[in-house]
Amino acid sequence: MTTPQDNPFQTPAAPLQDSSRATTGEPLYRLAAAGIATFFGTPIAGSWVIAQNLKRLNRPQDVQKAWLVGIGITVLIFILSWFLPDNFPAAPINIAAVFAMHQYAKQNTGEALDRHAAAGGGYLSNWRAFGVSLLFLIVIMAVVFGAAFVLALTGNA
Numbered sequence: 079m080t081t082p083q084d085n086p087f088q089t090p091a092a093p094l095q096d097s098s099r100a101t102t103g104e105p106l107y108r109l110a111a112a113g114i115a116t117f118f119g120t121p122i123a124g125s126w127v128i129a130q131n132l133k134r135l136n137r138p139q140d141v142q143k144a145w146l147v148g149i150g151i152t153v154l155i156f157i158l159s160w161f162l163p164d165n166f167p168a169a170p171i172n173i174a175a176v177f178a179m180h181q182y183a184k185q186n187t188g189e190a191l192d193r194h195a196a197a198g199g200g201y202l203s204n205w206r207a208f209g210v211s212l213l214f215l216i217v218i219m220a221v222v223f224g225a226a227f228v229l230a231l232t233g234n235a
Contacts, residue, residue: 105201109183111206121152
């Protein structure tokens, strides 16, 4: 009786490398960058950081999901803010949003970032994530103030 090792026509039993899990030669954002971007630029900015990592990790199927999570959390924050009393502190909501986006980033890219670090891969600066978050904040505030201005002009505010 022959064993699989004796059969020259048997394919090797070695595990193949999954291209979606492979480390990349490109620099990635650290997990902290998603939290920084979320804190200063809403969860949409945090989802941008996560989406950049997913693109560089060759996981395009997860990019849209990351965007939907960031947009969904941002919309949820706006809806909560609408119904909460004016004197309710914003800090608990912001802390929850930062924690949620950090956990989402950790769940979806944490292992790949660990492998990336073990392979000696480079990282992008957290200052870059901060700058991008400010750009997102400017755009979002322009949309919010523009909508408030239009509502005030039409008398619906």
